[in-house]
Structure formats: structure tokens, C-alpha cells
Amino acid sequence: MLAIATKLTKINYDYEKLLEINKNVSKSFDYHVIDAETTLLDEKILENLKKAVLTVQSKRMDSFELLEKYASYDFDICVVLGNRAYLSKKEANFQKTRIIDVLEKAITYKNKIWVGTEGVENLAKDFIEKNDLISYYVYGCENPDISSKKAIYIPYVEKMDENILNSMKNYLGRRENYHGNWQDFIVSLDDLKNEDLNKFKDHIIVGYPINQDYENILNFKNKFLGK
Structure with a gap:
């Protein structure tokens, strides 16, 4: 299965564009995985989204309210720990175990639940397996030892250049094992080989197009489906 991720910050919160x-x-x-670094609450937008996976940062003060809101729509919900850059000081200081509290609430709804496992692999493992959730991890990080359906987030470009690499500096800087080896964290479609694709044949493959134009989005599908 194939998916595309969109970050609202990268489209300047242009909801018509979304x-x-x-x-x-x-x-x-x-x-369509929508990474809303801040809350997405506009009902006119929410009710028009199709095949959407909405992100809830578990460390946010309003994470339980967001769960309730998103659960009223036909969305999958992806619960992640939370990016400190988009959290208040108080939120950032919440314990990692808060993600389990949020997940316990999430499974009371009918929606399918994904779990962003980066930073909480061991903490969330038993809960994910017990409740048959989807574990969602980042390309370049180790495939978590979790017996579950897997989804992988893959940032990609058609061909890497210095400007694109600079635009991903913050993203790469957050990866623990990044030491200038961008090829381990970002896919260049020009360099992608069949053996690379085979590693993810049982995954939901979520491509994040660093260039957001539709042609680049379709290139991802064509590459992975061999068309």
C-alpha cells in the first residue's frame, strides 16, 4: 500500500492547497497522511478530506480533545510523541509515558490507529502488539522489533541537490544516527534500486515529497509500482 505525507508547515497552512x-x-x-504540527480544527476542511490519516501529538495539552474530534470522522489516527519545536515548555516536559495514556483513549474509538514509534519503541511495543495497531517508523531508523503491521515514512526527491539538502537540515539533525549520511534518511528516486524496494514490500509506504508538486508525487507511485 502506498501513501503520501503532507506537512502543513511546508504549504504555509494553506488549507485550500491542502x-x-x-x-x-x-x-x-x-x-494521505497529514502531519499537522499544530492543530487542524477547521470542520469545513476536515469534512472534505478523503483517505486521511491525521496526526495527534500525545504531548500536546489538547491531545485528548483532538482524538475525540478526529474520531468523529472517517480518518485513521496517527499518535506520535510530539516534536519539541511545536510544543510549549510545559508540554515538552511531559513524560514519554503520556503516549500510552493517549493510546488507551484512542483505542476506545472505531478508527484505525497508527503509532509513531520513534523514541518510544520499547515503551509502546507491548501496547501495539496487544491491540493490533500499526507501527509507523522513519526511514533510516531501525525497523522496530514489533510484531504488527508496519508503515514507513520516506522523505524523497527525484534527484538530490544542495538546496534540497539544506531545506532538510533540521529534519536530519533530529535523527540520532545522522552524521552527514543523508542517503540513509532521504531517498533519491533516481538512485533507488529494486532491492531497496523489496525491503518494504509488506509495509504501508508513506512518501514525503520534499518538492510538493503533483508530478513529483506521482513519480513516487510510478517508481514503487514500477510504472
Whole structure:
């Protein structure tokens, strides 16, 4: 299964643009993962999204309210620990165990639940396995030793250049084992080989197009489906 991820910060919270991307992605992909670093609450937007996976940062003060809101729609919900850059000081100081509290609430709803495992692999393992959730990890990080359906987040470009690499500096800097080896964390479609694709044949493959144009989005599908 194939998906495309969109970060609202990268489209400057242009919700009309989000709906346009969602319309195109939902025609060609199984999922559209929307990484809302801040809350996405506009009901006119939410009710028009198709095949969406909405992100809830468990360390946010309003994470339980967001769960309740998103659960009222036909969305999958992805619970992650939370990016400190988008958290208040108080939120950032919450214990990692808060993600389990949020997950316990999440499974009371009918929605399918994904779990971002980066930083909480061991903490969340038993809960994910017991409740048959989807473990969602980042390309370049170790495939977590969790018996579950897997999804992998893969940032990609058609061809890497210095400007694109600079634009991903913060992302790469957050990866624990990054030492200038960008090729281990970002896929260049030009350099992708069949043996690379085979590693993820049982995964939901979530491509994050660093360049957000629709042609680049379709290139990801064509590469992974061999068309």
C-alpha cells in the first residue's frame, strides 16, 4: 500500500492547497497522511478530506480533545510523541509515558490507529502488539522489533541537490544516527534500486515529497509500482 505525507508547515497552512493535494492524492494512493504540527480544527476542511490519516501529538495539552474530534470522522489516527519545536515548555516536559495514556483513549474509538514509534519503541511495543495497531517508523531508523503491521515514512526527491539538502537540515539533525549520511534518511528516486524496494514490500509506504508538486508525487507511485 502506498501513501503520501503532507506537512502543513511546508504549504504555509494553506488549507485550500491542502484540499487540492488531498483530492489528487486520494485518487492515486491508499492514504494521505497529514502531519499537522499544530492543530487542524477547521470542520469545513476536515469534512472534505478523503483517505486521511491525521496526526495527534500525545504531548500536546489538547491531545485528548483532538482524538475525540478526529474520531468523529472517517480518518485513521496517527499518535506520535510530539516534536519539541511545536510544543510549549510545559508540554515538552511531559513524560514519554503520556503516549500510552493517549493510546488507551484512542483505542476506545472505531478508527484505525497508527503509532509513531520513534523514541518510544520499547515503551509502546507491548501496547501495539496487544491491540493490533500499526507501527509507523522513519526511514533510516531501525525497523522496530514489533510484531504488527508496519508503515514507513520516506522523505524523497527525484534527484538530490544542495538546496534540497539544506531545506532538510533540521529534519536530519533530529535523527540520532545522522552524521552527514543523508542517503540513509532521504531517498533519491533516481538512485533507488529494486532491492531497496523489496525491503518494504509488506509495509504501508508513506512518501514525503520534499518538492510538493503533483508530478513529483506521482513519480513516487510510478517508481514503487514500477510504472
